Amino acid sequence: MILLYTASDYPLDDNEKTVLKALKKIFGKAPLTQPAPDGAASSGTPETEEDRHDDHLVRTKNFQPRRAKKKPKPPLSPKPVEPAWKLQDFQVESMAGKTRFHDFKLAPELMHAIHDQGFTYCTPIQAQVLGHTLKGKDAIGRAQTGTGKTAAFLISIITQLLETPTPEERYMGEPRALIIAPTRELVVQIAKDAETLTRYTKLNVMSFVGGMDFDKQLRLLESKFCDILVATPGRLLDFHQRGEVHLDMVEVMVLDEADRMLDMGFIPQVRQIIRQTPHKGERQTLLFSATFTEDVMNLARQWTVEPAIVEIEPENVASDTVEQHVYAVSSSDKYRLLYNLVSRNDWVRVMVFANRKDEVRYIEEHLSKDGISAAQMSGDVPQHKRIRVLEGFREGKIRVLVATDVAGRGIHVDGISHVINYTLPETPDDYVHRIGRTGRAGSSGTSISFAGEDDAFALPAIERLLGRKIACEMPPAELLVPVSRNT
Secondary structure: OOOHHHHHHHOOOOHHHHHHHHHHHHHOOOOOOOOOOOOOOOOOOOHHHHHHHHHHHOOOOOOOOOOOOOOOOOOOOOOOOOOOHHHHOOOOOOOOOOOOOHHOOOOHHHEEEHHOOOOOOHHHHHHHHHHHHOOOOOOOEEEOOOOOOHHHHHHHHHHHHHHHOOOOOOOOOOOEEEEEEHHHHHHHHOOOOHHOOOOOEEEEEEEEEEOOHHHHHHHHHHHHOOOOEEEEEHHHHHHHHOOOOOOOOOOOEOOHHHHHHHHHEEEEEEEHHHHHHOOOOOOOEEEOOOOOOOOHHHHHHHHHOOOOOOOOOHHHHHHHHHEEEEEEOOHHHHHHHHHHHHHHHHHOOOEEEEOOHHHHHHHHHHHHHHOOOOOEEEOOOOHHHHHHHHHHHHHHHOOOEEEEEEHHHHOOOOOEEEEOOOOOOOOOHHHHHOOOOOHHHHOEEEEEEEEEOOHHHHHHHHHHHOOOOOEOOOOHHHHHHHOOOOO
């Protein structure tokens, strides 16, 4: 590349002047001159398109390419500033027998998020648990899903993390709070609730579950500090064994649905995890379970220090807001009864429970074949599909969700109008948990159980748990007509 300078910029000797004249003659260019000031007449020959192109090759200490003058933009009108939220915006009157969130010392950021959710008074489990955990005590809670226990331990965790200064030296993969849950769906739901409640804080929430992209979860972990980690036992151990997660800074640990983790054989993995956390006297431990079996209480004694015990009776959850029915029906008539109930009543959001995966698959396939949008939820369904299924069910695109008890534990969907027990569960507590999918947050719901020759034996134990009889009736004849199929 040849750089050309003007004579005014660099004094030329005679030989150089001769060379410059020769170059001008060869290329036929007009003499290069200093550009005229803006508004002054320019000297030399008229500028051509080729000249303008060459201007980009010429650089002098005083030369700058001409720029088109921009018209000044009109000043932008200032955006209206939203008034800052104040605790005074969250007014809840005192009421006898009710506990308000105002009755606890909670940070304004947390109260703002609680206000956004429309919460006013604590549920019984929240009022009792927070009364102990906000004082730093360990706690064991017995409550079904739908009672507000998730918000209880999340509010306690968030308060602890906001009140305690963050350690100065800390790795990305060192969570301050750890929540372990048995199913992927439950982990996803807890993490979603945690993100909602931490919205106005600087706390980061992460969730680790199997069946999802490991590298994607790892990149998230490497991008920012993790304050609250929600995980299934297996995937958490994967991260820990690879040295990506360190649990030595855990201040609060929560074990949710401890009885289900026992049933699913997760306790050996949970023991490995807990050994990596600080000693039980140096962390706060909260344990929740739908049942207080001897095995659950043994675990609680090992992992907690003088815990407060909070129990919410399942019959209060099961009977107050859910209308319960039992149909005596032969096993061969169960499917046509299910189909006719859903199709003739035009129900939109229905959950069907069965005991075995093959039953779940059979029900879903036949409903889909007979024109009712249905999907299944069991351990055989990949995680990415499970998330899509739940979203479709929430949005009403899927009318019937068929699930096993294990998969159903993590399903939190508002607006479920009916729960149908295609087969009665062998464990009475599972019955209470199943019908708790409807009638949530004070709304009403209906459960219908099919009692056949193979599972009617489970009904007496369920009634003993509820403390009352459930009338068993014969289904109307029109609900047992054969399913008409277009062949």
